[in-house]
Amino acid sequence: RVTTLAPHRWQMAPYACQRRTPLLHSNQPLTEALETLAEEAGFSGSEGRSLAFTRAASVLKALPGRLSTLEELGPLPGIGEHSRRVIQDVLEDGVCAEVERVKLSERYQTMKLFTKIFGVGVRTASRWYQEGLRTLVDLQERGTKLTRQQQAGLRHYDDLNTPVERGEAESISRAVQGAVQRCLPGTSVTLAGGFRRGKPHGHDVDLLLTHPEAGREAGLLSRVVSWLDSQDLILYQHSQENSYALQEGPEPPGGRDVMDRFERCFSIFRLEVQGGPGAARGWKAVRVDLVVAPISQFPFALLGWTGSRHFERELRRFASHERKMVLNSHALYDSRRNLFLPAVSEEEIFQHLGLEYVPPAQRNT
Ligand code: DGT
Ligand code: MG
Helix, strand or coil: CCCCCCCCCCCCCCCHHHCCECCCCCCHHHHHHHHHHHHHHHHCCCHHHHHHHHHHHHHHHCCCCCCCCHHHHCCCCCCCHHHHHHHHHHHHHCCCHHHHHHHHCHHHHHHHHHHCCCCCCHHHHHHHHHCCCCCHHHHHHCCCCCCHHHHHHHHCHHHHCCCEEHHHHHHHHHHHHHHHHHHCCCCEEEECHHHHCCCCEECCEEEEEECCCCCCCCCHHHHHHHHHHHCCCEEEEEEECCCCCHHHCCCCCCCCCHHHHCEEEEEEEEEECCCCCCCCCCEEEEEEEEEECCHHHHHHHHHHHHCCHHHHHHHHHHHHHHHCEEECCCCEEECCCCEECCCCCHHHHHHHHCCCCCCHHHECC
16 A cells, blocks of 8 residues: 655744744754844844744744755744745755855944944944944044943953853852842842753843842842942943832833833953953953842743743733733733733743743743
């Protein structure tokens, strides 16, 4: 008896927050190509196009095996025509000419160089590019006006663009732990961001602080930062006060960036090191974000600061489009019933949303 096998087709849930996406996957060359185009689109201010490439890459990261032909993709959600062409090129030739062109283009390379400066976003980088600036030396020689943050970013450029190892992140976490125990015993320090998702290295260290008694955390950050500073552990910092008032109700998604409303410190730490690039001087500059959350908002803050960025975006999109709920790093609001849905854990937030729980290690979309 002869059976013809139908070509294999992958199945996939439409939202990235409904899928499990491990750190390591089998389609690296494809996702790298798509993410380069996503980055390039972001540099040109084409947010929609950037998102389309990011979505396509995210689908491929969740595939359980290596894609060998375009046909296997079938009608998978979230992969548009342009992304399919890129995938086909890479599958057939190992590279995609469009991606290679982008990578070699002066604009892309310059934008990458400038946006890697702490405190420089796409808009500033783009303006500098238009003004004819091309190198870091150009910035200095032409007397470009820089904020205090950008000056620090430029001063520590090489260190800040050297990956932070997990051991280094843990050592910084311990130093902050020591500081909070002096300032407010009982405060917990949680390593969030990529490290919580199991990444072996990252671009910064994201630390979440909270205290089990509501209200005790007020004013904590400035005391912690002063103490760390007195120990010569801080090379740069600027803090922002808590500007979130629950009474106001959450803002609609896609509006202002609501994740930035916690009491928060953007800093550069001076980390003592034995080996690596800073070994000769004995220390290395590391980007650290300290965020203070009141205990009632902690599960939302933890979920919001664990990432990935695309996972977060998809969670909020799912909440809004599928559940008429507004999710941010402070709260979850049900617009149909006009009420906030409290939670004491990340699991409970997923339950409120009617989503299967996705552990941090599977949020690498
Ligand atoms: P990394 O540090 O490059 O290894 O990777 P991640 O995943 O740790 O990325 P990171 O540190 O930029 O951000 C971690 C999560 O925290 C991310 O999913 C979103 C949230 N987050 C961090 N900074 C901001 C911010 O300024 N605004 C908003 N809305 N969210 C942020
Ligand atoms: Mg991070």
